[in-house]
Amino acid sequence: MRRSLSSASPMSGSDASAEPNTDKLFTAEHEAMRSTLRRIIEQDINPYVDEWEAKEIFPAKQLFKKLGNAGLLGVTRPVEYGGLGLDYSYSVALAEEVRQSELRRRAHGDRHSRSHELKEQFLRPSIAGDLVACLGVSEPTAGSDVASIKTTARRDGDDLVINGSKMWITSGMQARLDVPSSQHRGVDLPGVQRARKIRKIGIVCTARTLLSYSSRMSEYQPATLLASLVRGFIYQMLQFQEERLFGAAANLLGLELIIQETAEYAPQSLRQSLLDFQTVHFRLAELLTEVELLRSMVYRATAKYVAGNDVTMLASMAKTQSWPACTRSERTAGLQYWGGMGFTDEVRVSRFYRDGRLLSIGAGADEVMLSIICKYMRTLPKPPKK
Numbered sequence: 454m455r456r457s458l459s460s461a462s463p464m465s466g467s468d469a470s471a472e473p474n475t476d477k478l479f480t481a482e483h484e485a486m487r488s489t490l491r492r493i494i495e496q497d498i499n500p501y502v503d504e505w506e507a508k509e510i511f512p513a514k515q516l517f518k519k520l521g522n523a524g525l526l527g528v529t530r531p532v533e534y535g536g537l538g539l540d541y542s543y544s545v546a547l548a549e550e551v552r553q554s555e556l557r558r559r560a561h562g563d564r565h566s567r568s569h570e571l572k573e574q575f576l577r578p579s580i581a582g583d584l585v586a587c588l589g590v591s592e593p594t595a596g597s598d599v600a601s602i603k604t605t606a607r608r609d610g611d612d613l614v615i616n617g618s619k620m621w622i623t624s625g626m627q628a629r630l631d632v633p634s635s636q637h638r639g640v641d642l643p644g645v646q647r648a649r650k651i652r653k654i655g656i657v658c659t660a661r662t663l664l665s666y667s668s669r670m671s672e673y674q675p676a677t678l679l680a681s682l683v684r685g686f687i688y689q690m691l692q693f694q695e696e697r698l699f700g701a702a703a704n705l706l707g708l709e710l711i712i713q714e715t716a717e718y719a720p721q722s723l724r725q726s727l728l729d730f731q732t733v734h735f736r737l738a739e740l741l742t743e744v745e746l747l748r749s750m751v752y753r754a755t756a757k758y759v760a761g762n763d764v765t766m767l768a769s770m771a772k773t774q775s776w777p778a779c780t781r782s783e784r785t786a787g788l789q790y791w792g793g794m795g796f797t798d799e800v801r802v803s804r805f806y807r808d809g810r811l812l813s814i815g816a817g818a819d820e821v822m823l824s825i826i827c828k829y830m831r832t833l834p835k836p837p838k839k
């Protein structure tokens with residue numbers, strides 16, 4: 454069921470004259486990069502996932518170093534800082550390969566950073582895999598409504614005074630660099646308190662943290678700010694386009710794999726093959742159709758993004774479609790057709806279902822995506838005047 458990337462043709466059969474040509478989205482270079490990542494996933498990630506899940510943490514530093522050595526971190530980042538300087542289609546190609554592995558943290562804060570020194574200090578080691586970073590946007594009282602975050606960072610002479618807290622921060626237990634989107638800027642924070650680790654029902658081997666700040670940092674001169682003052686919020690909004698596209702792409706191959714595994718699953722308790730039931734082979738066909746629809750949307754959004762367009766609406770649409778595809782895969786390929794086995798954590802389908810639940814919540818809940826789409830449609834009512 455693995456598809457040839459160069460044959461991906463979501464636009465074929467339609468008038469693509471006004472659209473970027475998605476037929477040529479992926480090349481032999483994309484495929485070579487994917488096979489490097491696939492090899493690392495097969496050798497260095499998948500065999501250890503059970504162990505990492507039992508410990509509820511994965512060795513981020515070692516793993517990121519491996520990925521950095523393979524040139525897989527910062528593929529779209531500037532060559533002068535160790536990146537590959539490629540366009541976003543390469544990130545999407547890698548996202549597809551991610552499958553059940555949690556490989557979603559990338560180098561942050563680079564593109565808009567002001568100085569060469571900061572890029573040397575933070576971007577280069579992130580791309581090399583020497584620096585584990587995390588991104589602090591959400592707070593205990595601000596998640597979907599990012600604009601209502603309360604954490605502040607203000608200058609007091611040469612000092613920077615930071616107050617507030619951040620919640621759900623992926624890699625927060627292991628990261629050295631934290632980039633809080635306060636009102637609204639980024640800074641390296643050694644004084645951060647890791648208030649507690651949060652236990653979750655899915656993606657259990659990556660730790661989420663509640664972080665709290667109440668610090669005066671005299672050693673941090675304004676030059677350490679990753680972004681110009683008050684621009685951090687805008688940069689974060691731009692970053693969400695990529696994160697949502699990446700999230701939608703990261704599902705595709707996983708969905709194909711569970712369709713394939715379900716088609717091959719032969720429960721000993723049945724006297725006939727699952728595929729002998731018409732309802733089963735029809736549902737799997739419907740599900741694969743849905744995956745292809747999602748893939749078409751992701752590829753089209755990627756091609757438009759690479760061509761320099763704003764794809765906020767398309768990326769939001771693709772993200773809202775990821776969880777429905779997972780839900781249907783759960784009803785069909787997942788927990789249902791696997792019987793009791795589907796309710797164990799010994800098979801890929803149940804893990805996929807469990808971890809996929811985050812898709813309609815993280816990086817903006819479905820309702821937030823729908824509000825964004827409505828904004829672009831100009832159908833979102835204005836909030837009542839106070």
Ligand SMILES: Cc1cc2nc3c(=O)[nH]c(=O)nc-3n(C[C@H](O)[C@H](O)[C@H](O)COP(=O)(O)OP(=O)(O)OC[C@H]3O[C@@H](n4cnc5c(N)ncnc54)[C@H](O)[C@@H]3O)c2cc1C
Pocket residue numbers: 587588589590591595596597598620621622623624653656661811814815816817818819820821824
């Ligand atoms: C595993 C995991 C990892 C995460 N990693 C990070 C990270 O690394 N960095 C980071 O900054 N954040 C991270 N997050 C936070 C994540 O982005 C937030 O959980 C998400 O934005 C939702 O915010 P919230 O949890 O505060 O829910 P809330 O904002 O309280 O929303 C609760 C629910 O209300 C509904 N809702 C919200 N707004 C609307 C609306 N306008 N209209 C209708 N209904 C609405 C939705 O159903 C939503 O799910 C992570 C979360 C999880 C669970």
